[in-house]
Amino acid sequence: MIRFSSSKLGMMVSFILILMWFCELSSIVGATNHVRITNQLSEGMDLTIHCKSKDNDLGVHQLAYNASFPWSFDDNALYNCHVEWLHGQTDFDAFDASGEQYRCSDCCWAARIDALYYVVCETGESNTWNKWTPRRTLSR
Incomplete structure (x- = not known):
């Protein structure tokens, strides 16, 4: 079983959320x-x-x-x-x-x-x- 420390898990979740936000923003801004x-x-x-x-x-x-x-x-x-x-x-x-x-x-x-x-x-x-x-x- 792979173990993640809470700080690494938090960084990974933050990275994913920022990536999702950026993708959503790029589909709205300038694409309409x-x-x-x-x-x-x-x-x-x-x-x-x-x-x-x-x-x-x-x-x-x-x-x-x-x-x-x-x-x-x-x-x-x-x-x-x-x-x-x-x-x-x-x-x-x-x-x-x-x-x-x-x-x-x-x-x-x-x-x-x-x-x-x-x-x-x-x-x-x-x-x-x-x-x-x-x-x-x-x-x-």
């Missing part, structure tokens, strides 16, 4: 991804969105003018969204961990009258991402 979609269409124009990954369906949400739908997650998922309003619709990848099209941990999107825009969250700089196509009924 944030996505936000904002309705910037026009006063009185609602935006309907439906976003999902392979494992997580966020449901259908209706956003009034200037309202946002934010979500956060810690995995390396691909989140695809269908967005539509009275005069158009589009599908796009709101977050793509592979970074094939872009790479962000804070991904901001804005639906405007002429198109869907990718917005740099920190600066507000925006680029046209998808033009609207004729609307179809949201059934996804």
Whole structure:
């Protein structure tokens, strides 16, 4: 039978607890991804969105003018969204961990009258991402 002195056992338990705390902290700090979609269409124009990954369906949400739908997650998922309003619709990848099209941990999107825009969250700089196509009924 292996014997441990109480001081060695205490040091070992302390080391394990510190290691567990560090692992937990590293999975929280810097690993979280944030996505936000904002309705910037026009006063009185609602935006309907439906976003999902392979494992997580966020449901259908209706956003009034200037309202946002934010979500956060810690995995390396691909989140695809269908967005539509009275005069158009589009599908796009709101977050793509592979970074094939872009790479962000804070991904901001804005639906405007002429198109869907990718917005740099920190600066507000925006680029046209998808033009609207004729609307179809949201059934996804």
